[in-house]
Amino acid sequence: MGKLINKIVFLINSIVAFGLLLSYLLPYVSPKTFPLLSVLSLTVPIFIVINLIFLIYWIVLLNKRLILSLLVLILGFSHVSSLYKLSGKSWDEEERGVTLLSFNVRSFDRFDWIGSGKIPQNISALVKEQNPDIFCAQEFYNNPDTNFSQYPYKYENFNNDNGELALVVFSKFPIINKGSLHFKKTANNIIFSDLVINSDTIRVYNVHLQSHKISSNTDRLANEDSEKLLKRVQTSFERQQEQAEMLIKHMDASPYKNIVMGDFNNTPYSYVYNKIISNDLKDTFKEAGSGFGKTFEFDLFPLRIDFILIQDNIEVLEFKNFDMELSDHYPIFSRIKL
Structure with missing residues (x-):
């Protein structure tokens, strides 16, 4: 038997x-x-x-x-x-480097999905505590209860008709140039900022690729029409490919080292991720992270769909993500040495 x-x-x-x-x-x-x-x-x-x-x-x-x-x-x-990574990377705390934070803030819980009532204040407190030099936010909403006054430089871009949700780059370094890739017929987008860091200039891309509009709750997901769901996801994958190709073309013309941060709405096993990272980039989680590195709340298994990718010739000193219920995503942080 x-x-x-x-x-x-x-x-x-x-x-x-x-x-x-x-x-x-x-x-x-x-x-x-x-x-x-x-x-x-x-x-x-x-x-x-x-x-x-x-x-x-x-x-x-x-x-x-x-x-x-x-x-x-x-x-x-x-x-x-x-x-999954068994262990992270130790670094000399005296070597501060340049710190990066990326977070899809989901409009600061504007419609009370979480029910905390303090999400804008809690996200502001997190950013203040971590004190990143560069903070890239996706699905940013101008909420009066947020406070990011520690940043003297900011580039904010709206790519939807109602002008409510934006991609934003907050920086402690001067922004000498900025722009948008202007995706058509979608609120998703990619923006870039050229930042002067000491004697160097870095181009930072804030990325929010096409959304699948998949519920993270398995009960709601099970109630969806499977045929419609599958067709919607297929279409969004195709649009992500177009958007990734736009990003790669733009990076190829960049005169500076590139950093790509944001919400890819796709995994590290995807065509889109592979095409982007093949452009002389490396994944800071794989270099210095630990654990599952989960960045999105999903009932079935840990999903990593938010990334900080840096040029191959930049050293990664640290990576960490935060298991905090502030959005349907989790913030990710990295420390690099230019």
Whole structure:
């Protein structure tokens, strides 16, 4: 009986291992070519976790079938390290570097989704406590209860018809140039600011790629029409590809080192992330983070869809994210050395 059970378990293991192996190709598959396949990039964390469970199962039984999941996980080491990092990076506290914070503030809980009543004040307090040199905010709403007066320089850009939600770059360094990529027919956008830091100039992109409008609550998600949901996500993936291509073209023309911060609305296993980071950038979480690095509240599994990406020749000193209920996203922080 035990042998039969193990055969069935191994059959399921083989299917899941093949699924994970197939997912390794997703970063190289254009959403415009295979939009349905691109949607599968959202499920990669599930495949990784299930393969880890199978690996532990076979290890406990001292069974040679452990080789299958072990081999697949080793082949996709970069995928596994994108999901979870065992330890962060230690740094000399005397070396302050330049500090960065990115946060989708979800209009400071404008419609009381969280029910705290103090979200604008709490986010202001977080930013004041962390005191980043550069703070990129997405879904920014001009709330009278916020206070970011510590920043002498600011670039705020609205890309929607009602002029309410914005992308904002707050900076302690002078902004000598700024602009927007002006996405059409959407409130999502990318803006950039050229900042003078000592004798150097850095271009900072604040990114908010196309939203899927997927609920983080599994009950509400289950009640959605699956066909409509799938079509909407496929369309948003295609639009993200167009937006990422605009960003890459703009970065290619940049005369400065580039830093990309913000909400990608996509995972590190996606075509969009892979195309952007392939442009001589590196992921500060993978360089210095620890744990799951979760940046979005989702019931099923930890999602990392917000990133701070820096030029390859810039050193990452520190990375951390904050498990604080201030939005449906979590703020991320990095310290770098130019």
